[in-house]
Structures are given as C-alpha cells and as structure tokens.
Amino acid sequence: MNKWGSITLGGQVISYLIKESKRAKNLNIKVNAVNGLEVVVPCDYPLNKVEPLLKTKEKWILEKMAVMSARGRLKPLFSEPTVLFLGKPYRLVTVFQQGQPSLELLGDKIIVILPQTRESEVKKVLEQWLRYQARCIITQRLDLIKKKLNLEYNKVFIKDQKTRWGSCSSQGNLNFNYRLVMAPLPVIDYLVTHELAHLAEMNHSKRFWSLVERVCPEYKKHRQWLKEHGSELTL
Numbered sequence: 001m002n003k004w005g006s007i008t009l010g011g012q013v014i015s016y017l018i019k020e021s022k023r024a025k026n027l028n029i030k031v032n033a034v035n036g037l038e039v040v041v042p043c044d045y046p047l048n049k050v051e052p053l054l055k056t057k058e059k060w061i062l063e064k065m066a067v068m069s070a071r072g073r074l075k076p077l078f079s080e081p082t083v084l085f086l087g088k089p090y091r092l093v094t095v096f097q098q099g100q101p102s103l104e105l106l107g108d109k110i111i112v113i114l115p116q117t118r119e120s121e122v123k124k125v126l127e128q129w130l131r132y133q134a135r136c137i138i139t140q141r142l143d144l145i146k147k148k149l150n151l152e153y154n155k156v157f158i159k160d161q162k163t164r165w166g167s168c169s170s171q172g173n174l175n176f177n178y179r180l181v182m183a184p185l186p187v188i189d190y191l192v193t194h195e196l197a198h199l200a201e202m203n204h205s206k207r208f209w210s211l212v213e214r215v216c217p218e219y220k221k222h223r224q225w226l227k228e229h230g231s232e233l234t235l
Contacts, residue, residue: 003095006109007051010062013091018050029057031064051107083110083126084233085133087184094122103129123235127178130235134158134181141185141192142174148215151199165226166191168198182233183226189215190222 003018016037027050028040039050054061082089090110101114103125112122135158146152154172160179161167167175174195180188193216201208212219 003047003097004093005047005050005095006091006093007054008108009054009058014061014065016054018047020045027053029054029061031061031068037061037065083235084182085110085130086137086181087187092122092126094119101125126235130181131158131178134176134178137181137185137188138176138192141189142196145189145192145215146196149193149196149200149211151196153196153199165230166195168195168202170202172199179233179235183229186216186218187222187225190219191226193219 004015005018006013006015008014014037016039019038019040020043021040022043024040024042026042027045030038030040032038037054039054041047041050081092083092084090085105090105090108093109093111095111095113096116096119097113098115099113101112101118101121104111104113110126112125114121114125135156138158139156142153142156152172153174155174157173157175158178159175161175161177164175165177165180169175176191176195180191190212193212197208197211200211209219216222
C-alpha cells in the first residue's frame with residue numbers, strides 16, 4: 001500500500017511516497033523523477049520510524065534532489081496545505097487506508113486517514129474534528145473563567161457563524177464559532193470572557209469592558225488580533 005507523507009528538510013516541506021514491499025528487508029531511500037523522494041519499506045514497518053531516519057539522511061537527500069532538479073529531471077515539489085489549531089500551523093496530510101475515516105495529530109502534522117474512494121471527505125473529517133475540539137476547549141475555558149466572574153451560563157452551542165465569533169442570548173445561552181479553535185488560546189479566552197460578561201451586561205458599556213478587563217487585561221490586543229487575522233481562520 002502506498003502512502004504520502006511530508007517532512008521539512010533544509011527549511012522546505014518535501015513530500016515523499018512510502019511504498020510497502022514484500023521483498024524489502026530494510027528501509028530504502030530513493031530520489032527519482034517519477035515520485036521525487038521515495039521510501040521503500042517492508043510490510044508492517046513502523047511508519048513512525050521513517051521521518052527520524054530521513055532526518056539523518058537530510059544532506060544526502062537534499063544534494064540528490066538538487067542534482068536532479070538542476071538536470072530538469074525532478075518534478076516540482078509541492079507543499080501540503082496548512083491548518084491552524086490553537087494558533088499553530090499544522091501540515092495537512094492525507095493518508096489513504098481502508099476503514100472508517102479518522103484523524104491524528106502527530107507532531108507538526110494533522111493526518112486525515114480515509115479510503116481513497118472517500119477522498120472528497122477530507123474537509124468534512126477535518127471540520128468534525130475541529131468542532132469536537134472547539135466544544136471541549138471552549139467548555140473547559142468557560143468553566144474556568146465563569147468562576148472568576150462569578151457568573152453562570154445555560155447552554156453552549158458550537159456553530160459555523162459566517163460573521164460572528166460568539167454571541168450571548170437573553171436565555172443565558174452562549175454561541176461560539178467552531179473556527180475560533182484555530183486561534184491562539186489567549187484569544188479564545190478573550191472571546192469566552194467577552195460572552196460571559198454579557199450575562200451581566202448585555203451591552204458594551206464601560207462596566208462591561210471593566211468586567212472583561214478584570215479577567216483579560218490584554219483584551220484589546222486579542223481583539224485586534226482577531227480583526228487582523230480572523231480571515232485566516234478558515235479551511
């Protein structure tokens with residue numbers, strides 16, 4: 001079974017193909033014009049050992065690829081798209097494997113695993129994972145910050161709001177955009193504090209901002225971060 005992965009060598013993200021071979025007894029690294037960087041491994045070889053070994057061969061790989069590229073024999077490298085999670089960019093890697101779709105967070109990569117026949121569902125799997133993470137993290141921060149403000153909320157809803165990061169209803173329900181989980185944790189804390197404060201002040205008066213500042217002294221910086229980078233929090 002062939003699988004694609006990626007690794008950072010020499011400051012650039014390089015895609016590589018892992019090929020399982022029944023005849024292979026050891027891991028073998030190749031650089032060719034068809035697949036670029038290719039790693040042949042025995043069946044059932046532990047894949048978590050591949051990248052550490054590639055790192056030890058970094059100089060050889062880069063020199064080999066540079067020579068082939070100069071000869072015009074190496075196809076252009078491509079970088080996987082990146083996904084933000086808690087403010088950190090992760091490389092999005094798709095691995096085709098039979099079974100139910102799943103997702104793993106491994107090092108600096110988010111790996112979506114699914115059958116090749118369901119390749120179009122990568123975004124769906126990723127969004128479901130982000131929604132789950134958003135609910136877990138936001139609920140955790142709510143329960144921590146509500147104690148500091150001495151406030152209680154009713155229900156929490158995780159949505160895909162197009163123009164709002166959060167809102168508070170007169171029934172004490174709090175709504176949050178799932179994409180907020182892509183932002184750094186201090187920014188999430190600011191939004192959580194903002195919506196909790198509305199339980200006491202359904203406005204943006206000086207008293208409201210005083211409540212926010214009590215828990216989040218640097219709220220202005222975090223609010224500005226959202227204005228400048230909010231458009232980047234997307235799939």
